[in-house]
Amino acid sequence: MHLFISLATILIAIKNYLGAGLPLKIRHNLIHINWFKLLLFLLIGSGGYIFTTNNAHLYKSPIGQVVAVQNHHRTAQTDNFNNKDYQQTQTLKLKVLNGSYRGHFIKLDNTFSYSNAYDLRYHRGQQLFLNLPSLKKPSAIMITGMKRDTILFSITYLAIGLLLLIVKVHGLMALISVLLNAVFFFAAIKIDVVTHATTTNVLVIFGLLAVLLLGITALLTFGYSKQALILFCSSLSSTFLGLLLSIIILTKTGYNGINFEMMGYVTQLRIPLYLAGSILGALGAVMDVATDITASLFVLSYQNPTLNFKDFMRAGRKIGQSVMGPLINVLFLIFIAGTLPMVILTMRNGNNFSYTFAMVMSLGIVQSIISGIAIALTIPITTILTSWYCYQKREGK
Structure with missing residues (x-):
């Protein structure tokens, strides 16, 4: 205060x-x-x-701040695939910041590798969570994690602050949309977990979630207007039509080459859960394209009221063509960024690229393709709906 x-x-x-x-x-x-x-x-x-x-x-958990670090001799390590790493031990002096031992100093040894695959190297000034049952038993004292709320606050505050300072009211609407979408997303996950959703129920839960998220975003973007209605209808139809075509193709090919077992420790049927994720993944990209086309054509109709239906169609097609390529590339690069560590790890352990692609990248590539199909369908659907409305409005019908 x-x-x-x-x-x-x-x-x-x-x-x-x-x-x-x-x-x-x-x-x-x-x-x-x-x-x-x-x-x-x-x-x-x-x-x-x-x-x-x-x-x-x-915090209830004991927290200690690193006040001094002493690094010891490092040891070189080489595995069967000639991957080289180094292991080193450091002695940390920590000051306890809370709890019954507040103000006391303790010493701990921390062993880390330079790759930091399963461990971390700590530096002076960092704050760490501790398992601190008693100062009389130094062997029982352990580091359980790093306190990261300062980093999280800084990144979140910078993102939100810049959004509000630069975009102002529209930035506030975008922030509200993200928060509401996050709340409903976690609510849908909770429903899925509690009800032990079956194949049909998973698609119903996340299909309804997609409709809800789309409605919220459309209303917060355009308000209660015809633009919001066109955005909602075009995005919804493009997403589910793209997913339907993808399901037909995957079913006809028997899901050949797609290794659903690489989804990890999933306690539900993997295919419906994968399709539910594809719905949400495609929805975001589709809304981006639909928003660009809808907003641009509405502005064009206000600035040039003499345009006919074909003019709107040509303009919408050109807008869609200009944003489709970059957006698909953005989706692909986001996927590549997410799988890059696992791809490198798999190939460094003696696996070739074809095996790595099949076992690590195939699921994400297929989801990117599904999103690409939905994006391609969004352009004509959104263009037709928006052009028809703008032309009818110009004619006074």
């Missing part, structure tokens, strides 16, 4: 100072700087950073 009072006092002082001699806003052509908002953003961020680095008393 004292921290926020101090921040408020500083803000008032800065505002009074700036108001007395300097302008709070600078405008030059397209550049618009509001110094008060910028300072407010920086001060709140600094306050949050200070708070998260000094909030150990709010």
Whole structure:
């Protein structure tokens, strides 16, 4: 509380100072700087950073801060595939920040590898969660994890702050949409887990979730309007039509070459769960294309009311063609980024690329293709619906 009072006092002082001699806003052509908002953003961020680095008393688990590190001799290691790594032990001196042993110092040994595959190297200033039953039993004291709330706060605050500062009201709507979508997404997962959903129920649960997420996003993007309705109808029809075509193709080919066993420790039938994930994956890309086409054609109809139906169709097709390629590449690169560590690990253990592709990449590639099919269908469907509405509106029908 004292921290926020101090921040408020500083803000008032800065505002009074700036108001007395300097302008709070600078405008030059397209550049618009509001110094008060910028300072407010920086001060709140600094306050949050200070708070998260000094909030150990709010945690039940013991937390220790590394105050000194002594690194010992490292040992080289080589496996059967000639992969080289190094193992090293470090002695950490930690100060306990909370609990009954607050203020005490302890020493721990931590063994880490340079690859950090199963361990971490710790540095001075980091805060660590501890298993601290008693100071009299040093062998029972263990590091259970790293305290990361400061990093999470900084990244989240920066993303949200920039969104609100740059995009303003639309950024707020996007943030609300993300939060609501996250709530409903976890609710759907909870329903799936609690009810032990069968094949049909999984597709019904996540199909309804897709409809709900689409409706929320459309309303928050365009409000209660014809644009929102067109976006909803075109995105929904494109997603489920693309999924239907993909299911038909996969069924006819007997899912040949797709290794569903690589989905991990799934306690449900893998295929319906995979298809449910494909619905959600395709929906985001489809909405992006549909939003671009719908918004652009509506703006075009306002700026040039003399356009006919064919003109709208040509414009919509060109817009779709311009965004389809980059969007499919974005989806592919996101998939590549997610599988890159596992691909490298698999190939470094003596496996060739064909095996790696089949066992690690095939599931993601197929989902990217399903999204690509849905994107391709979105262009004509959205263009036809939007062009028809804009033309009918121009004719006064």
